[in-house]
Amino acid sequence: LTRQLGAGGGGTVWAAQHHLLNTQVAIKFLPPTAESVAEARALARLSHPHVVTVLDYTDDPKLPYLVMEYVPG
Numbered sequence: 001l002t003r004q005l006g007a008g009g010g011g012t013v014w015a016a017q018h019h020l021l022n023t024q025v026a027i028k029f030l031p032p033t034a035e036s037v038a039e040a041r042a043l044a045r046l047s048h049p050h051v052v053t054v055l056d057y058t059d060d061p062k063l064p065y066l067v068m069e070y071v072p073g
Contacts, residue, residue, distance in 0.1 A: 001016045002015045011036075013029075014027050026067075026068045026070045028066045029063060029065045032061055037059055040054065040057040052068045052071055055067045
């Protein structure tokens with residue numbers, strides 16, 4: 001994790017470096033709820049120029065998170 005990008009009721013987003021792919025990504029740490037799984041699945045199905053791409057997801061019961069493309073700004 002390199003720096004916090006934002007925080008709110010839906011989670012906290014951090015900029016990060018993906019070491020295996022050698023690329024910058026955004027990681028959104030989600031609250032541990034069933035809605036988090038639904039959000040991850042819904043976002044993973046979307047493909048639109050104005051929606052970030054979900055690259056990965058973990059459903060760790062203590063700290064679920066999404067790995068997404070990093071979009072500056």
